[in-house]
Amino acid sequence: MEVYLESIKTAFLIFPFLAFLITIPYLLFEYHKYGSVPLIRSSIIYTFILYLLAAYFLVILPLPSKEEVLTMPTKVPQLIPFNFIGDFIEAFREMNGFNFFKEPIVYTTLFNIAITLPFGIYLRYYFKKKWYTTLIYTFLLSLYFELTQFTGLYGLYPKAYRLFDVDDLIINTLGGLIGYLITPLVTIFLPNRDEIDKISYRRGKNVSFYRRFLAFLIDIFVFATLLFVILTITRFDSSIIPLFITVTIYYLILPTLTKITIGKYIVKIKLSSNSKYKHLSIFIRQFILYFILIFSPIIIINYSDYIHGLIILFYIIILIYAYFEIILKFFGRKKPLFYERLTKTENVSTISYEENEPSQDSKNMLKYKKEEEEDENRN
Secondary structure, three states, X not given: OHHHHHHHHHHHHHHHHHHHHHHHHHHHHHHHHOOOOOHHHHHHHHHXXXXXXXXXXXXXXXXXXXHHHHHOOOOOXXXXXXXXXXXXXXXXXXXXXXXXXXXXXXXXXXXXXXXXXXXXXXXXXXXXXXXXXXXXXXXXXXXXXXXXXXOHHHHOOOOOOOOOEHHHXXXXXXXXXXXXXXXXXXXXXOOOHHHHHHHHHHHHOOOOXXXXXXXXXXXHHHHHHHHHHHHHHOOOOOOHHHHHHHHHHHHHHHHHHHOOOHHHHHOOEEEEEOOOOHHHHHHHXXXXXXXXXXXXXXXXXXXXXXXXXXXXXXHHHHHHHHHHXXXXXXXXXXXXXXXXXXXXXXXXXXXXXXXHOOOOOHHHHHHHHHHHHHHHHHO
């Protein structure tokens, strides 16, 4: 039991680093598909990843040294199916009462059921798999675990340090099926997948500050890449001119013509204007945001000796006010930012119902569409 607890403890220690690595890709996927990231969905996804990590460590840990493996007798694969049943019966005859569960064949069998039982629950509850699909996926997961052991951790060890057992495949698969069967009991107090998708869709109709900020980070990365290319293929003495060209192309011309940038496209938002001159208002918005607020400080720093002190002071006051509004927006202020109010522009969601509800059958989709229409009429 102590070995099992150490494996689980190791999974919990490594999980934060793994979660850090997958967070950005996960956010990109969620915002692109649903337009929002509800806590309930994130909890399910991250606990599923934690479970898979723990299951994997339970299979491979503890890791022996290569010297220890060389001294071990060669593990001959156990390929006779249901061999564990005879061992089970023999243990039952020899042991009475609670001592029966102390037998290795008993607790290892229960362990092999328990290790894939959550897998069956996740597959049915969140991924909405049928029982036969769950059976196949659980078998493949178990086969992966067994091959990991059979190959000596993919060849890192000179030979297998754990036994490949066909009975483990059978018992693991049974565990996944049991998990599938008990899912309604385990998840009785949780919203189903359709309800989670519905929540995601409704929230995705609004453009949150965090969604916009993620688009901003993506655009900065694309912009930096484009700037690097321009700097590489040109021979300007100063980087100011390539910077000016790149900002003009990416942040002015592209969104003015298409209403989107690459970052906005990925998180499914676009620029919209209530002005009569829509393209002009978007152009002015982008000019204020990127030429005045974001990239002008670079010019000020490089050419501060040639710019009047009062102009710099006035510019700093504008920056302070702009960043103050951005901070308020971060903490939930609903009022548009000043450059959006000035140009009558806003970021709107491009998420559509059909794109956001792939798990819904046609009956549920009609039901939810009707609810949406009723909500809009009430508002």
